[in-house]
Amino acid sequence: MAIRVAIFEDNKLMRNGFEAICNGTEGLMCSGAFADSFDLDFKIKKAAPQVILMDIEMPGTDGIAATRHVIKKWPEIKILIQTVFEDDDKIFKAICAGASGYILKSTSPARLVESIIEVYNGGSPMSPYIASRVLKLFQQFAPTEQQNEDYSLSSREKEILSLMVEGINLQLIADKIFISYETVRSHVKRIYKKLHVASASEAVAKAIRQRII
Amino acid sequence: MAIRVAIFEDNKLMRNGFEAICNGTEGLMCSGAFADSFDLDFKIKKAAPQVILMDIEMPGTDGIAATRHVIKKWPEIKILIQTVFEDDDKIFKAICAGASGYILKSTSPARLVESIIEVYNGGSPMSPYIASRVLKLFQQFAPTEQQNEDYSLSSREKEILSLMVEGINLQLIADKIFISYETVRSHVKRIYKKLHVASASEAVAKAIRQRII
DNA sequence: TTAAAATTCACCCACCTGGGGTATAGTTCA
DNA sequence: TGAACTATACCCCAGGTGGGTGAATTTTAA
Numbered sequence: 001m002a003i004r005v006a007i008f009e010d011n012k013l014m015r016n017g018f019e020a021i022c023n024g025t026e027g028l029m030c031s032g033a034f035a036d037s038f039d040l041d042f043k044i045k046k047a048a049p050q051v052i053l054m055d056i057e058m059p060g061t062d063g064i065a066a067t068r069h070v071i072k073k074w075p076e077i078k079i080l081i082q083t084v085f086e087d088d089d090k091i092f093k094a095i096c097a098g099a100s101g102y103i104l105k106s107t108s109p110a111r112l113v114e115s116i117i118e119v120y121n122g123g124s125p126m127s128p129y130i131a132s133r134v135l136k137l138f139q140q141f142a143p144t145e146q147q148n149e150d151y152s153l154s155s156r157e158k159e160i161l162s163l164m165v166e167g168i169n170l171q172l173i174a175d176k177i178f179i180s181y182e183t184v185r186s187h188v189k190r191i192y193k194k195l196h197v198a199s200a201s202e203a204v205a206k207a208i209r210q211r212i213i
Numbered sequence: 214m215a216i217r218v219a220i221f222e223d224n225k226l227m228r229n230g231f232e233a234i235c236n237g238t239e240g241l242m243c244s245g246a247f248a249d250s251f252d253l254d255f256k257i258k259k260a261a262p263q264v265i266l267m268d269i270e271m272p273g274t275d276g277i278a279a280t281r282h283v284i285k286k287w288p289e290i291k292i293l294i295q296t297v298f299e300d301d302d303k304i305f306k307a308i309c310a311g312a313s314g315y316i317l318k319s320t321s322p323a324r325l326v327e328s329i330i331e332v333y334n335g336g337s338p339m340s341p342y343i344a345s346r347v348l349k350l351f352q353q354f355a356p357t358e359q360q361n362e363d364y365s366l367s368s369r370e371k372e373i374l375s376l377m378v379e380g381i382n383l384q385l386i387a388d389k390i391f392i393s394y395e396t397v398r399s400h401v402k403r404i405y406k407k408l409h410v411a412s413a414s415e416a417v418a419k420a421i422r423q424r425i426i
Numbered sequence: 427t428t429a430a431a432a433t434t435c436a437c438c439c440a441c442c443t444g445g446g447g448t449a450t451a452g453t454t455c456a
Numbered sequence: 457t458g459a460a461c462t463a464t465a466c467c468c469c470a471g472g473t474g475g476g477t478g479a480a481t482t483t484t485a486a
Contacts, residue, residue, distance in 0.1 A: 383442075383443080384442085398443080401443090402445075405444080411444070
């Protein structure tokens with residue numbers, strides 16, 4: 001029994017190309033090729049796909065919202081995102097929406113077919129670059145058991161750093177923890193030295209990324 | 214120039230097998246094959262690898278701790294974990310330790326070679342099952358799908374914001390993207406309005422937390 | 427108990443920043 | 457074809473920030 005694949009892709013050339021690839025491959029068949037996500041439910045019901053090849057940029061709801069919607073309604077359908085976007089935000093949102101794989105438009109037809117079969121079998125094909133971005137993001141968000149490089153901030157310093165992360169300015173921090181403005185500045189300067197940074201932005205970025213606070 | 218690969222694997226048969234595969238492949242060479250991670254630094258210095266094929270179960274410090282150590286000391290070395298373990302905890306720890314890829318022992322020699330080349334080129338090969346586990350874990354740990362407000366930053370604004378996140382000051386940003394200092398300031402002010410913030414730290418914090426860039 | 431941190435406070439100075447303007451050229455879209 | 461937006465650029469000004477230095481007091485660790 002061939003795997004039923006639905007295609008959402010607004011570019012006609014690509015859509016036809018994907019359709020041809022699917023139908024030309026043993027074990028795959030295209031059960032629907034659509035240019036937009038209007039009437040999404042109707043299209044899904046009609047195509048009854050097991051795998052969806054989903055473009056992100058599309059008329060109607062974009063591919064990520066469509067993914068979220070489909071996964072919620074038909075959790076058994078596997079969705080393979082295929083797009084030109086390689087920015088972290090898109091990757092992140094697509095994964096959170098429940099996509100099973102994420103490949104770039106530059107992927108070869110052979111690899112595309114492989115990927116469709118892989119998602120169908122429960123795997124998660126990703127283009128190499130995407131995979132490395134996912135790992136990077138993962139490292140960022142993981143509840144760090146990683147021994148955070150020890151900058152040996154004192155507790156007061158940590159306290160002040162976390163207030164800085166809130167975006168509170170130094171004068172207000174002083175008021176908040178009942179010490180003088182100049183003292184706050186002393187602490188801040190020491191924090192910069194310990195973190196090897198030279199500005200509030202850098203300190204904040206480092207604090208958040210490395211969960212120092 | 215062949216990619217220098219070091220192998221850490223306690224099973225002699227497998228170690229010899231991997232070594233043979235590397236040396237038998239155009240573009241790869243095994244610059245060291247070790248059964249344990251004792252004297253790790255010495256072994257790394259001796260082999261001077263660009264990619265390490267790392268087993269998890271090993272005498273001495275286990276492969277994950279070894280990964281953590283090597284990445285910290287030689288961040289440019291790419292580490293490809295190869296193991297029989299497919300449990301979430303191991304996967305999770307390996308990624309957090311800084312591994313670039315994670316493949317199973319069941320991987321074919323051809324795929325193994327591909328994977329080594331992929332990590333060397335900055336990609337992150339993962340066995341299909343591992344990849345799907347990573348996505349699952351990712352969904353678990355991802356900061357709760359706060360409906361990412363759309364701040365509709367222009368691409369220039371995003372570019373500048375991301376430079377700010379790097380901690381680069383406005384003058385240097387101007388130099389870097391070849392526009393005047395005052396123009397950068399104009400952009401920055403507009404960014405602040407769009408993000409409803411009033412300082413660089415706040416903007417950076419918001420950008421990182423909500424992955425706006 | 428003595429040395430080393432941590433915490434507190436102050437002053438100086440140059441420069442950066444945030445907020446307020448204004449203005450022009452180019453693009454896009456209705 | 458205008459309106460809206462974007463990118464570019466400049467001005468002013470008050471106040472914030474980063475860096476340096478110095479010093480007193482308390483807490484912690486050796």
